[in-house]
Amino acid sequence: MEGGLSRANDLRIGKGWWLRVLSSLVVLFLLSPLLLLMFFSFNASRNITSWSGFTLDWYAVAFSDRALWIAVRNSLIIAVASTAASTVLGTLAALALGKYSFRGRALFQSLLHVPIIIPEIIFGISLLALFVFIRMPLGIVSIICAHITFSISFVTLIVLAKVRNFDRNLENACLDLGATRLQAFFHVVLPAISPGIIAGALFAFTLSLDDFVVTFFTAGPGSSTLPLKIYSLIKFGITPAVNAVSTILIVLTASTIIAATLIQTGAQTSRAIRLFSYVLLGVIGIALCAFTLFSPREERVVRLYIFAEYIDQSILTDFQKTYGVKVTQDYTNSNEELLSKLQMGATGYDIIVPTGFMVQIMIREGLIAPLNPRNIPNLEHIDPTFRKLWYDPDGRYSVPYAYGFTGFVYNSSVVTDPVDSWNVMWDERYAGKLLMVDDMREVFAVSYIRLGYPPTDTDPSHLRQALELLMRQKPLLRKYEANLINDLLINGDALIAQDWSGNAFRLNQEHPEFKFVLPKEGCMMFIDNMCIPKKSTHKEEAELFLNFLLRPDVSARNMRKILYAMPNPDARRLLDENLRRDTILFPPVDDLSRYRITHDIGEFTIEMERAWTELRGT
Amino acid sequence: MILEIRNLTKLYGATTAARDVSLSLEKGEFFCLLGPSGCGKSTILRMIAGFERPDSGQILLNGVPITDLPPYRRDVNTVFQNYALFPNMNVHRNISYGLRIKGIAQMELRTRVEEAIAMVGLGGLEERMPAQLSGGQQQRVALARALVNRPAVLLLDEPMSALDKKIAEQTRTELVELQKRIGITFVFVTHNQTEALAMAHRVAVMKAGVIEQCDEPRGIYERPATRFVAEFIGSMNFFDGTVVATDPDGCTLHVTGDTSVRLQKPSDVTAGDDVVFMIRPERLKMSLVGPQEYENSINGIIRESVYMGETTVYRIELRPGNTVTVHVQNYLPGMTEGFYEPGEEVHLMWSKTSGGVIRA
Numbered sequence A: 001m002e003g004g005l006s007r008a009n010d011l012r013i014g015k016g017w018w019l020r021v022l023s024s025l026v027v028l029f030l031l032s033p034l035l036l037l038m039f040f041s042f043n044a045s046r047n048i049t050s051w052s053g054f055t056l057d058w059y060a061v062a063f064s065d066r067a068l069w070i071a072v073r074n075s076l077i078i079a080v081a082s083t084a085a086s087t088v089l090g091t092l093a094a095l096a097l098g099k100y101s102f103r104g105r106a107l108f109q110s111l112l113h114v115p116i117i118i119p120e121i122i123f124g125i126s127l128l129a130l131f132v133f134i135r136m137p138l139g140i141v142s143i144i145c146a147h148i149t150f151s152i153s154f155v156t157l158i159v160l161a162k163v164r165n166f167d168r169n170l171e172n173a174c175l176d177l178g179a180t181r182l183q184a185f186f187h188v189v190l191p192a193i194s195p196g197i198i199a200g201a202l203f204a205f206t207l208s209l210d211d212f213v214v215t216f217f218t219a220g221p222g223s224s225t226l227p228l229k230i231y232s233l234i235k236f237g238i239t240p241a242v243n244a245v246s247t248i249l250i251v252l253t254a255s256t257i258i259a260a261t262l263i264q265t266g267a268q269t270s271r272a273i274r275l276f277s278y279v280l281l282g283v284i285g286i287a288l289c290a291f292t293l294f295s296p297r298e299e300r301v302v303r304l305y306i307f308a309e310y311i312d313q314s315i316l317t318d319f320q321k322t323y324g325v326k327v328t329q330d331y332t333n334s335n336e337e338l339l340s341k342l343q344m345g346a347t348g349y350d351i352i353v354p355t356g357f358m359v360q361i362m363i364r365e366g367l368i369a370p371l372n373p374r375n376i377p378n379l380e381h382i383d384p385t386f387r388k389l390w391y392d393p394d395g396r397y398s399v400p401y402a403y404g405f406t407g408f409v410y411n412s413s414v415v416t417d418p419v420d421s422w423n424v425m426w427d428e429r430y431a432g433k434l435l436m437v438d439d440m441r442e443v444f445a446v447s448y449i450r451l452g453y454p455p456t457d458t459d460p461s462h463l464r465q466a467l468e469l470l471m472r473q474k475p476l477l478r479k480y481e482a483n484l485i486n487d488l489l490i491n492g493d494a495l496i497a498q499d500w501s502g503n504a505f506r507l508n509q510e511h512p513e514f515k516f517v518l519p520k521e522g523c524m525m526f527i528d529n530m531c532i533p534k535k536s537t538h539k540e541e542a543e544l545f546l547n548f549l550l551r552p553d554v555s556a557r558n559m560r561k562i563l564y565a566m567p568n569p570d571a572r573r574l575l576d577e578n579l580r581r582d583t584i585l586f587p588p589v590d591d592l593s594r595y596r597i598t599h600d601i602g603e604f605t606i607e608m609e610r611a612w613t614e615l616r617g618t
Numbered sequence B: 001m002i003l004e005i006r007n008l009t010k011l012y013g014a015t016t017a018a019r020d021v022s023l024s025l026e027k028g029e030f031f032c033l034l035g036p037s038g039c040g041k042s043t044i045l046r047m048i049a050g051f052e053r054p055d056s057g058q059i060l061l062n063g064v065p066i067t068d069l070p071p072y073r074r075d076v077n078t079v080f081q082n083y084a085l086f087p088n089m090n091v092h093r094n095i096s097y098g099l100r101i102k103g104i105a106q107m108e109l110r111t112r113v114e115e116a117i118a119m120v121g122l123g124g125l126e127e128r129m130p131a132q133l134s135g136g137q138q139q140r141v142a143l144a145r146a147l148v149n150r151p152a153v154l155l156l157d158e159p160m161s162a163l164d165k166k167i168a169e170q171t172r173t174e175l176v177e178l179q180k181r182i183g184i185t186f187v188f189v190t191h192n193q194t195e196a197l198a199m200a201h202r203v204a205v206m207k208a209g210v211i212e213q214c215d216e217p218r219g220i221y222e223r224p225a226t227r228f229v230a231e232f233i234g235s236m237n238f239f240d241g242t243v244v245a246t247d248p249d250g251c252t253l254h255v256t257g258d259t260s261v262r263l264q265k266p267s268d269v270t271a272g273d274d275v276v277f278m279i280r281p282e283r284l285k286m287s288l289v290g291p292q293e294y295e296n297s298i299n300g301i302i303r304e305s306v307y308m309g310e311t312t313v314y315r316i317e318l319r320p321g322n323t324v325t326v327h328v329q330n331y332l333p334g335m336t337e338g339f340y341e342p343g344e345e346v347h348l349m350w351s352k353t354s355g356g357v358i359r360a
């Protein structure tokens, strides 16, 4: 069939060395990010840009990380189910469109393009609206339905091209030779359009596997996929464990595609290779099934909606062992996302983890339920400084979970002057070696603090002053950076960088010359809290779990794992000496007045965004 | 009678693919449907094969109505226009497909396929895939694939149109011999008149879904029933005329005004009828000298001559606005003189048995 295309030609067109070089370069360009990712999955350091030796540790980490595998499993279940359904439906639709004319065929065919043309985000939102409207619970099933809706268009269009090219006389020839329509379909039609079907299925599979936007909107409790989890990890930096999982996925996908290609080339390949391909596909299939089978469903559950890797998984397992209540995790990316999910009417989450200012908004919006302190006696272990803060004055709605600061990190082996002030971020001696985080509120907060205004200030003239100050700083900056701060510091591309304490702590553990400073003028602080949404259906279990989390030994274990400070002095006492006394993790906070906790600035955000755009644009 | 078609009509929207088509085929006949492309030949084949349902009319095979049977219940096989070989099966599997579907036992299947392969001369190519075959070989596979089922009637839809001229001509004789040997009734569709005349026992000429004439090749060529048939097959000169007298032998006409033409052929015209007189360009004898042993003659001036190798084609003006075409064999035995030149005045002569009339 394809033989004619690849036949050598006498003019030797397409044989030049430069064409080969060019095509190799194109392939390399396409594949190099993947190869790099696979390469760094064997990197001993957790930073992406520096190589510090070969290790298989990240694979071990990945394999033992149950939460990660649950996300992988969810992704695969969704991909397999939506691929199967959309391939069958899409093929049937293509056959109908290609072979028969009926009323509304043209309309149907143009409608097929809608999911492709329409922005994915609008598609996602409208699906969410639909699911909420028809009261379909959000979860794996809703994601599968969502993926089917867009995959079906792709499958139909790809298969339709094959159906259009299909010579109707081939089918007639079958009938003519005594075959029934069904026999003709399986003997001739299906083989002829199967390359299209396979291509469509592979397309649907990959689309589903890496879809983020639509999944994001239609996901519910217990259905976080790998992309959702990876995106959520950004808060703490992507670890090579994710690279390891991705490598496994790439190998899996690549072998599927290779097997499919081998099968398709048909007569040209030997029987052995084809047999091998079928076996390979079979093994992959069985592996997928095995994934879908482990993890039975429990009756009593607490569903956690939290940043990825923001809680020690073993605590969840222990809780289940002790109380027979299962705890599942779904992953969030931001406070804003959390808010919109709840406002959209998402149900099923039992515990959410908003930052202080978001707690205030959610109380105002009536999205979270008051807690019953009698069910959480371990609240007594919480540092009273952290209770009843401005965002929840009665402490009725939230339990402080973890906190951190935004200060700056400097390389003490190069910067030898004493540095204790934000002034250093404007110091011309370090021009080109300074980093600010790529976060509007954090950047303006520093400027406000230097000017002596509270970061909650909403006076437009103060905003102008803050902008002017930042405009003067900008030429000195290397860049605004969010994800690779540590890497740039290790490389020596930067000497001083605004940074979050958790990030700084990790850097300091591996490279002690990097010191963290909480400037004397003050700095931003965040406190994440645990709350129970009003729509939670397991409030009792959720409170039981909160109480468990606050137990000093559990809290200590959690801190050791996630390396964020928790306002639980009794737990802190149980930590190792070096951790307990670490000043990055636990700066003295007897008086919170030195720290500015991020407020909601409401409508003023728009003004600030305008200023931020102006700053970034010039 | 093996195949009978009665008043078959098929419309596609405003297009008439077949109107009131009736045909009867004898067993062992090589029947040809001839007509320009788009006239409905394939549609008729497809209705016989069962891929298309007629709007009205009946098809009988061996006296049994098959009009409403699905294709797989008709004892008829087809060689498709582009052969429609199964691209995913090799030659052997293509040919054996029909037998496999019918569940013929292995032993018999093998001998019958071998027979069919030998019959069309494809020995040694059994393992090839269709894409690895030449056009001629593909056509043979298609033929063998159909014939191996030993159908009552074989339908062939322009089986030569995809071959180059030389191969097509060679295949023509082979096909005729094959048909004679196996004795299966052929319904052969073509738009190529030479093919139809050379191969068929009988030819039906179609125009826009209607059969204009159904006759033996000689009858079609010599006695075209309509102007369309006359023009479509070979070339023809037409003269408007009037019948002046009839007799049992034939009739006398006046054409191009007052030239008297004697026609000794039975025809159902009566004196006073307006008719069209037709005569083939090669039946006109051209000469510089006057009437010889021919009954009819007319003169004119050569306006154009086109050398065609085998023949030279002259356009001769009889009188202003009235021209005829004459084909003259080059190198006739005994013809030593050169060619006629434009501008010369010539005499055209023909016998009373040449030409024919149709009603105007």
Ligand SMILES: Nc1ncnc2c1ncn2[C@@H]1O[C@H](COP(=O)(O)OP(=O)(O)O)[C@@H](O)[C@H]1O
Residues within 6 Å of the ligand: B012, B015, B016, B017, B035, B036, B037, B038, B039, B040, B041, B042, B043, B044
């Ligand atoms: N499936 C169809 N739908 C609409 N018109 C058709 C269809 N098949 C054939 N026709 C029309 O019917 C007429 C006869 O077609 P066909 O039998 O294929 O002609 P032929 O084989 O003589 O070239 C043509 O005008 C063609 O366009």
Ligand SMILES: [Mg+2]
Residues within 6 Å of the ligand: B038, B041, B042, B043, B081, B157, B158
């Ligand atoms: Mg045709």
